[in-house]
Amino acid sequence: MYIQNIQREQAAEFWKLRLEALKTHPEAFGSSYEDQVHTPMNEVELRINNEPDNYILGAFTEEGQLVGMAGFRREPGRKVRHKGMVWGVYVVSAHRGKGIAKQLMAEILRRGQEIEGLRQIQLSVVTANTAASALYKGLGFVGYGLEKEALIVDGRLYDEEFMAYFLG
DSSP: OEEEEOOGGGHHHHHHHHHHHHHHOGGGOSSOHHHHTTOOHHHHHHHOOEETTEEEEEEEOTTOOEEEEEEEEEOOSTTTTTEEEEEEEEEOGGGTTSSHHHHHHHHHHHHHHTSTTOOEEEEEEETTOHHHHHHHHHTTOEEEEEEEEEEEETTEEEEEEEEEEEOO
16 A cells, blocks of 8 residues: 555546545535536546645555545635645545555645644544544544534434644
């Protein structure tokens, strides 16, 4: 297994994984499969950046198959540039329980230490996703808020916890 930035040439593979995540775990993401499925590939390509403060990590098998991902972007505004955000963390079911999400998150935290002026990395997690919540807490993220009924999926309401990792 190796972790590296997803490249624009890998847009189709990335988008297939992203749509799988949205379809199989709709409660875990703010975006929906139905809203994203018809996105043109040129728009997907434009979402893939390889900047130190805006990238999508991929977890690849030794054979080069993309089996996990996590996105990171720094807030652009002058008053909020000290914050970054993790989004879209997902690992295919056949590869769960192998520490892949932890590797992806550890790499984001490592890179965060190298971004000048970055003081915290934030994310949100549906409270029903206890495995993800435990992973983030184990890495040092702390909760700072709870949004009741943040998402509604198939008539079911989900709460979302906001978490932050404070750098250095």
